Amino acid sequence: MNVCNKIPSTLILFIATTAAFAQDIAVRGERIYTAAGAVIENGVVIVRDGKIAAVGSSGEVSVPDGIDVLDAAVVTPGLIDAHTVVGMVGYLSQAGDQDYLERSAAIQPDLRAIDAYNAREPLVKWLRDFGITTIHSGHGPGETVSGQTLIAKTRGDTIADAVMEPAAMVAATIGEGAVMSGDGGRNTPGTRAKVAAMLRAELLNAQSYAEKTAAAEDDDEKEPPPRDLRMDVLAGVISGEMPLLVTANRHNDIMTALRIAEEFNINMILDGAAEAYLLLDEIKAAGVSVIVHPAMARASGERENLSFTTAAKLIEAGIPTAFQSGYEGYVPKTRVVLYEAAITLAHGVSFDQALAAITIDAAKILGIDDRVGSIEVGKDGDLALYDGDPFEYTSHAIGTIIDGVHVSATVK
Amino acid sequence: MIMNSQRPRRSLRALAGGTVMVLSLTAVIAQADPIAFTGGRVMPVTADPVDNGVLIIDDGEIIAVGSADDVRIPRGAEVIDVSGQVIVPGFVDTHSHIGEPAGGDRSSPIQPEARVLDSLNVRDAGFRRALAGGLTTVHIMSGSGHLMSGQSIYVKLREGNDVTAIAYRKADGSVDGGMKMANGTNPRRDPPFPGTRAKSAALVRQKFIAAQEYMAKVAAAEDDASKMPDRDLGMEALVEVLNGERIVHHHTHRHDDVMTVLRLQEEFGFRVVLHHVSEAHRVANEIAAANVPVSLILIDSPGGKLEAQYTDLKSAPALEQAGAKVSFHTDDYISDSRLYMRQAGLGVRAGMSPEFALRALTLAGAEMLDLDDRIGSLEPGKDADFVILSGDPTSVYTRVQETWVEGQKRFDIDDPDDRAVAEGGFGVLQPSVLTDFHGYGEGH
Numbered sequence: 075m076n077v078c079n080k081i082p083s084t085l086i087l088f089i090a091t092t093a094a095f096a097q098d099i100a101v102r103g104e105r106i107y108t109a110a111g112a113v114i115e116n117g118v119v120i121v122r123d124g125k126i127a128a129v130g131s132s133g134e135v136s137v138p139d140g141i142d143v144l145d146a147a148v149v150t151p152g153l154i155d156a157h158t159v160v161g162m163v164g165y166l167s168q169a170g171d172q173d174y175l176e177r178s179a180a181i182q183p184d185l186r187a188i189d190a191y192n193a194r195e196p197l198v199k200w201l202r203d204f205g206i207t208t209i210h211s212g213h214g215p216g217e218t219v220s221g222q223t224l225i226a227k228t229r230g231d232t233i234a235d236a237v238m239e240p241a242a243m244v245a246a247t248i249g250e251g252a253v254m255s256g257d258g259g260r261n262t263p264g265t266r267a268k269v270a271a272m273l274r275a276e277l278l279n280a281q282s283y284a285e286k287t288a289a290a291e292d293d294d295e296k297e298p299p300p301r302d303l304r305m306d307v308l309a310g311v312i313s314g315e316m317p318l319l320v321t322a323n324r325h326n327d328i329m330t331a332l333r334i335a336e337e338f339n340i341n342m343i344l345d346g347a348a349e350a351y352l353l354l355d356e357i358k359a360a361g362v363s364v365i366v367h368p369a370m371a372r373a374s375g376e377r378e379n380l381s382f383t384t385a386a387k388l389i390e391a392g393i394p395t396a397f398q399s400g401y402e403g404y405v406p407k408t409r410v411v412l413y414e415a416a417i418t419l420a421h422g423v424s425f426d427q428a429l430a431a432i433t434i435d436a437a438k439i440l441g442i443d444d445r446v447g448s449i450e451v452g453k454d455g456d457l458a459l460y461d462g463d464p465f466e467y468t469s470h471a472i473g474t475i476i477d478g479v480h481v482s483a484t485v486k
Numbered sequence: 487m488i489m490n491s492q493r494p495r496r497s498l499r500a501l502a503g504g505t506v507m508v509l510s511l512t513a514v515i516a517q518a519d520p521i522a523f524t525g526g527r528v529m530p531v532t533a534d535p536v537d538n539g540v541l542i543i544d545d546g547e548i549i550a551v552g553s554a555d556d557v558r559i560p561r562g563a564e565v566i567d568v569s570g571q572v573i574v575p576g577f578v579d580t581h582s583h584i585g586e587p588a589g590g591d592r593s594s595p596i597q598p599e600a601r602v603l604d605s606l607n608v609r610d611a612g613f614r615r616a617l618a619g620g621l622t623t624v625h626i627m628s629g630s631g632h633l634m635s636g637q638s639i640y641v642k643l644r645e646g647n648d649v650t651a652i653a654y655r656k657a658d659g660s661v662d663g664g665m666k667m668a669n670g671t672n673p674r675r676d677p678p679f680p681g682t683r684a685k686s687a688a689l690v691r692q693k694f695i696a697a698q699e700y701m702a703k704v705a706a707a708e709d710d711a712s713k714m715p716d717r718d719l720g721m722e723a724l725v726e727v728l729n730g731e732r733i734v735h736h737h738t739h740r741h742d743d744v745m746t747v748l749r750l751q752e753e754f755g756f757r758v759v760l761h762h763v764s765e766a767h768r769v770a771n772e773i774a775a776a777n778v779p780v781s782l783i784l785i786d787s788p789g790g791k792l793e794a795q796y797t798d799l800k801s802a803p804a805l806e807q808a809g810a811k812v813s814f815h816t817d818d819y820i821s822d823s824r825l826y827m828r829q830a831g832l833g834v835r836a837g838m839s840p841e842f843a844l845r846a847l848t849l850a851g852a853e854m855l856d857l858d859d860r861i862g863s864l865e866p867g868k869d870a871d872f873v874i875l876s877g878d879p880t881s882v883y884t885r886v887q888e889t890w891v892e893g894q895k896r897f898d899i900d901d902p903d904d905r906a907v908a909e910g911g912f913g914v915l916q917p918s919v920l921t922d923f924h925g926y927g928e929g930h
Contacts, residue, residue, distance in 0.1 A: 165789030200787050352912060372819055373915050381910035405790035405820055413786055416882045417825070421909060467831025467882050 097478055098122045100137045101457055103149030107426075109434040110448035119149060121455030124478035129449050144473055144480070148464055150429060151449050152207025152456030152476060154436035155411040156365045156396035157319070157345055159214045161191045161198050161226065165407045174214040174401065176221065180252070180262045180269075181276050183311075184303035185221030187212030188240045191233045193226070197408050201399075202228035203484040204412050205458025205471045208238065208437075208446050210365075214401045215247045215321035215345065218269050219276070222307065223319060225440055227456075229476045238442060243319040243343065244311055246273065248334075249327035250376045270330050277338050280308030317341045317441075323348035323367070323376040332360045343439060345398075347388075348380040354391040363394035363439040368409045369417035371400060385431070386422030396436035397428075416465035428465060461485075520544040521893070522559045525569035526874070528552075530864035531849045541573055543870035546893035551864045568874055571887060574844065575863050576622025576871030577826055578851030580781040581735070581761050581815030584612025584823060585649075589628025589636030589666060595679045595686075596693050598727075599720035600636030602628055603661055606649040611907070611915040616823040617643055617897040618908040620873035620886040623654075623852070623861055624823075625815075630668035630737040633680065633690050637723055638735060639663040640855050642871075644891050654857060656731075664759075664855075665727050668737035669746060670793040687746055694754045697724035733757045733856065735781070739764040739793035748776045759854045761815070764788075764797035770808035779811035779854050782846070783820065784832040802846075803837035812842070813851035824908060831880040840880055847879065 099121045106117035108129060118135040120128040128135045137143055164171030173190040176182055191211060192198075201209065212223025223242045230236035246252075252269045263269040283305040290298035299305070310316030320331040323346045335342035344350070344364045348371075350357060357364065366385050373380050388395040397418070399409040415428045423431070437447025445454050455478035462469035474482035521543050528539030530551055540557040542550040550557045559565065588605040590597030606626065616624055627638035639653055640662045646652035654662035669686050673679060680686040700721040707713035715721075726732035734756050736747050744760060751758045760766075761781045766773060773780060782805070788797045805812045814829035816822065821829075830843035838846075852862025860869050870893040877884035886908070889897035897904050906914040 165787070166792050166795055167790055168792075197787060197789070349912065370822065370825060372822065373910055374819070378915060379910070379912045383909050383911075402790070405794055406786040407790035408787045410786050420883050420885050465882055467828065468834045468880055470835065 097480065098138075098141050099455070099475060099478055099480060100141045100143045101149055101459065101475070102132065102137070102143060102145045103459075104147045106149045106449065107151075107429055108449040109151050109430055110450050117149070119449055119457060121457070121475065121478040124455050126449060126451055126453050126455050128451060142480070144459060144475075146459035146472060147462050148460040148469075149449070150205065150458045150460070150464060151433040151447055152454075152458050152474065153205050153412060153432045154208045154210075154396070154440070154447060155201060155206050155399050155432070156210050156436040156439060157223075157398035157400065158201075158209050158211050158408065158411075159401045160201060160209060160399070160408050161193065161195050161211045162187065162213070163195075163407070164192075165195065165197045165200075167404065167407065174212075174220075175216045176213075177217070180217055180272060181219040182217070182221055182304070183219050183244050183307040185213055186241065187222050187224040188233055188237065191224060191226065191236075193230050193233050193236045198228050199482075200408070201410065202474055202476075203471060203482045203486045204410050205460070205464070205474050206411060207456040207458065207474060207476045208442070210242060210398075210436075210440050212242065213245045215245065216251045217247060218252045218263060218273055219244060219246045221245060225442060227476050228474075229479065229481045238445070239440075241307075241316070242440065243317045244307060245345075246318055246320045248273075248320055248322045248331050249324055251321065266327070266330070270334065273334060274337070276304075276308060277312060277334070277340075280305050280312045281338070284309040284312050311340060312338060314339065314341045317343050319343050319345050319365075321345040323380075325349040325352045327376075328353055329356065332356060332362065335360060335362065346377070346400075348377040348384070350393075351381060351384050351387045354387060354393065357388075358391055358393050363396070364388055365396045365398050365436075365439065368398060368400045368411075368414040369421070370409065370414055382417060382421040385418040386427075389423060389427050389431070394435060394439055395431055396439045397431045412464060412471075416467070419465050425463075425465070520549065520560050520563040522563045522565045523568050523573060523874070524554065524559070524565055525567045526571045526573050528864065529572060529574045529844060529879075531575055531845055532863040532865055539573070541864060541872065543890075543893050546870050548864055548866055548868050548870050548872075550866055572875040572877060572879070572884075573864070574620075574873050574875060574879055575848040576861065576869075576873055576889065576891065577620045577847050578623045578625075578813065578849075578855070578857075578862060579616070579621050579816050579818070579823065579826060580625045580759070580813045580851040580854055581783070582612075582616070582624045582626050582818045582823065583629070584616055584624065584818050585610045585626055587626050587628050587639075590632050590634070593678075595632050595673055595689060596634040597632060597636050597720065598634055598665060598693075598723040599718075600628070602626055602637060602639045602663070603649055603653065606639065606641075607917075608646055608649055608652060609917060611917060612818060612823065613643060614897075614907045615915065616818070617889045617891075618886060618904065619816075619822070619824040619826040620875070620889050620897075621823055621826060622871035622873075622889060622891045622896075623855070623857065625664070625735070625851075625855055627664070627666040627735060630666075630672040631675075633667060633669065633673045633686055634693070635666045635668070637663050637732075638666050640857065642869075642891060643889075643896060644894065645896070654855075662856075664733040664735045665723065666737070667734050670737070670739050670743045671791060672737065672793075683743070683746070687750065690750060691753070694724065694728070694750070694756075697721055697728055698754070701725045701728055727756045728754065730755075730757050733759060733854070735759050735761055737761050739797070741765040741768040743793070744769050745772065748772065748778060751776070751778065762817070763801065764794045766801035766810075767798055767804040768796070770801070770804040770810060773805065774808035774810040779813070779850070780805055781813045781815050781851070781854060782829075782833075783815050783817050784829050784836070785820075799832055799836035801836075802833035802843075806838050806842045811850050811853065812846045813854055814843075814846045815851075827875075827879050827884065827886075828882075831882060834880045840878075844879055
């Protein structure tokens with residue numbers, strides 16, 4: 075997934091510089107949920123140079139002298155919002171800063187989230203104060219292919235400070251969102267079949283582009299095709315290097331997505347999936363992960379048949395599942411993935427499952443579990459502190475640590 | 487200006503023909519024998535919670551409530567054991583858009599003559615969602631895309647084939663409701679709608695002056711038909727507003743917009759409930775000093791539009807500490823009626839007391855609708871409207887088990903159809919129109 079050749083070297087320098095400012099910090103928790111094993115009662119996490127250096131019970135891990143110490147009733151890995159548009163949209167819904175969706179054409183994979191993401195957008199801080207340390211943001215649903223997504227930490231003054239994956243996935247939509255996106259004219263689909271046809275045609279173009287590029291690399295006599303930014307990205311989708319994140323909610327649209335994934339052997343991740351409970355066997359057989367719609371999403375339009383229990387059914391079926399805040403156009407401007415996960419707890423999802431869906435399971439689906447998603451030695455020093463059950467309304471987030479930096483002490 | 491001193495005195499005994507007829511019709515299908523709910527935690531709101539409490543209902547009314555030691559269960563009563571569960575009064579949502587309510591159209595910004603009554607679809611799945619959320623009384627209104635979008639309606643979630651069957655009635659038998667108004671960003675658009683806040687206030691002021699003059703003409707006519715002004719349905723509704731018989735329910739968010747409402751209220755003497763009030767935390771003392779109640783919604787994040795920039799959960803404790811009256815609302819579709827209880831949880835998260843939060847789900851809303859003589863608490867003589875919960879109302883783990891309206895079980899989590907409504911699923915929420923008032927046109 076990591077498209078390393080797209081990261082400018084200055085960016086890497088920035089990340090290295092930031093890490094140097096990381097504090098050494100110890101966090102004591104009455105209960106530490108590591109998302110990598112049993113809960114640790116009266117535990118300690120030591121973070122050094124931005125990375126987790128030790129975790130265990132207070133009997134096993136001692137707090138070094140002189141280190142900053144924070145205390146909390148509950149400590150979890152920094153939370154991960156597996157899909158949002160925070161940072162891509164201004165929170166006051168003004169016309170000039172809603173950069174999650176470009177309406178000029180149906181298929182624009184060349185649009186890079188990194189060229190629009192605003193690390194100082196107030197909602198980034200809003201999420202951070204709840205213990206959300208990593209977000210998968212970028213171009214949202216609403217066009218057949220709306221553009222790229224990125225993965226960022228919820229800290230830093232610039233995208234260079236924040237970014238983990240500058241080009242994480244390509245976002246696509248199958249269903250009413252895509253059908254209604256344009257005017258039904260030459261470049262925008264007017265029916266579901268047309269959405270699929272346009273997407274197929276573009277993937278075929280990318281296949282051809284990739285083949286010609288490869289052929290030219292093998293044979294000096296052959297000319298590579300003219301450089302095409304759109305094709306560069308879709309060639310990554312065709313090769314499987316770049317996941318295609320497909321928003322599909324109705325059962326027939328989900329099936330269309332699965333068909334296309336199989337036809338092109340694409341690394342596909344389903345987004346939304348409001349009617350996934352009708353297709354558990356099919357989704358599982360396809361080996362596709364699901365970033366399920368927010369539990370409190372409104373039951374309207376393509377999501378009119380959504381259920382509070384879908385998350386429980388996906389998890390029960392053994393389908394890799396992560397939670398998200400999604401996209402909102404009005405009030406609330408963003409949901410909070412911690413609150414969304416909480417709702418599933420009253421609808422069949424266990425505490426551990428809900429926590430996994432906003433930590434380690436989300437990290438695996440996003441391909442970043444080598445760095446984040448659990449409290450394990452060597453991973454990024456991202457921690458969330460709470461004064462009680464993190465999911466309970468009446469508890470509070472009381473601290474957030476990212477890369478070893480105590481970035482929030484707000485009680486929220 | 488002072489709500490309680492202005493409110494018309496009403497009691498069940500004083501209800502005139504129309505209402506009594508509706509009540510007696512209901513009584514016919516109500517249970518024949520008393521029902522006693524025993525073993526659970528009873529939270530009456532007007533009294534301290536009782537563990538191992540008893541609630542007894544008969545003929546659609548509450549006849550007794552208290553501890554098992556104090557309340558005698560009548561002979562022949564059906565006894566329902568609710569051990570481990572919690573009984574609270576039926577929830578009162580003071581601001582909702584379920585049932586496709588529509589008021590004024592695009593022809594003008596002030597349309598007091600438009601009645602939500604004439605638009606409501608009682609078969610909309612929103613009503614079933616509301617019952618699944620423990621709601622028993624809902625204030626349904628049109629949107630905030632007008633300075634005055636029309637007459638709202640208070641409904642009881644009893645069974646009913648038509649809006650008139652579920653509408654609350656006033657003492658004279660007429661349909662009970664308020665007057666929806668709005669200021670701030672949502673009513674602003676091209677003429678004849680206002681383009682600025684000052685113009686918004688000027689248009690409203692002019693209309694109320696016209697209503698004062700109309701009222702004076704009616705008074706001067708002294709029931710002499712020849713001297714009466716021509717009938718004007720909008721003016722008649724505004725006369726009810728000026729008389730204090732019809733409460734203004736006012737969408738308002740920004741602190742200065744709140745103060746504008748308070749000025750207009752003082753100037754014309756109408757009774758008003760402030761709705762949404764994103765910046766209540768900035769003017770909580772002023773609101774409390776004006777003795778004006780607040781119908782509050784707590785939102786997951788700030789923004790979405792300019793006037794909601796500073797929305798904050800801390801409005802809930804700020805208003806409580808200032809001494810203001812607070813109810814909660816769903817603003818359904820903004821938040822789902824099935825998640826209404828969440829408001830109390832979020833209020834407590836921000837520092838509101840659990841007692842005040844429960845009151846805000848129930849009795850405070852009833853008071854804001856002038857219905858507290860009938861609903862809002864578990865007291866003998868009040869309607870048998872209550873909710874059986876699996877746990878405390880402020881917990882995310884708590885689910886509504888049963889919703890009772892006038893002694894009828896209207897939602898039961900053990901009924902597969904009801905459970906489907908509570909949870910969602912394929913085709914279960916049909917027909918459903920989530921009234922979507924996006925943006926400037928019909929914003930909230």
